[in-house]
Amino acid sequence: MSKAFNEACQIYGSMEVNRVGGSFHIAPGQSFSINHVHVHDVQPFSSSSFNTSHHIRHLSFGRTIQGVTNPIDGIDVIAHEGATMFQYYIKIVPTTYVRRDGAILQTNQFSVTKHQKSVSIMTGDSGMPGIFFSYELAPVMVKISEKExxxxxxxxxxxxxxxxxxxxxxxxxxxxxxxxxxxxxxxxxxxxx
Known part of the structure; x- marks a missing residue:
């Protein structure tokens, strides 16, 4: 177990989700369900030496538009207080991008609000260490058109x-x-x- 505290991992992939709000997370420990609730056994990871610092290389919802950088692409986040819970609240705006040649790209833009807090089972803090993303779709849509x-x-x-x-x-x-x-x-x- 002590070796696991000094290691890091790289996570990459994609998910297909319904066009409704939801969440996903990266958290330590074995996951299981209790009364249809998703929980993790984080007892071994509750020490202050567990580090949830992370680097987000790229996060997008839909296809990318050339020249547009997403708000959390390339960020480095350091956990200064040991076992930390990072929460990202994401507001997604559906976007239609119409190029000069008439090609249409359906994608999404988003804004992010980040919160973090130290968590410890020993002191009774609520939450668990990890990186949590909650997203919701805006009821409006943006249309960007290139014009010559x-x-x-x-x-x-x-x-x-x-x-x-x-x-x-x-x-x-x-x-x-x-x-x-x-x-x-x-x-x-x-x-x-």
Whole structure:
């Protein structure tokens, strides 16, 4: 058992789930059911030396969109207090991505809220060490469409920028011209030393 406390593991895979809220977890100990409730025997893992630090390389719900990074991709989480329970609450937003060529990608985006707490059977803390993910689907959907802009749109934007620069330059020129004229007038009548 002492050797197990110094080891680490890599977990990867995929799951197909119904389009309703749910949860999944990674926790130590033998799992079993009591009265249709999923539980783990964590007695051997309740010491403060059990470490649930983890690195999440990638987590997604559905196919990935090129160039979009998910909120917890690449994070490192360190358990500073021994046996720690990490909880990730995930809000999933169904997303339709329409490319310029008309191809449609049905996927999901999500946001995450993370909580952590130390757990110890010895002190009566509730919970168990591990990494827990709870997710729910938002009742709204996002549609992202790529659109090609015409040369006319580009030309209009360039003309608007040039017009804006010309207008600002004209205002600055008029302000400087009037300021110089006012100073010259004061000098002529002798009000400026």
């Amino acid at each position: 802009k015409s040369f006319g749109h580009f030309a209009t934007n360039v003309c608007a920028i040039i017009g804006g620069v010309f207008t600002v330059a004209s205002l600055i020129d008029a302000f400087i011209y009037r300021s110089i004229k006012a100073i010259q007038k004061k000098i002529e009548i002798g009000k400026v030393n």
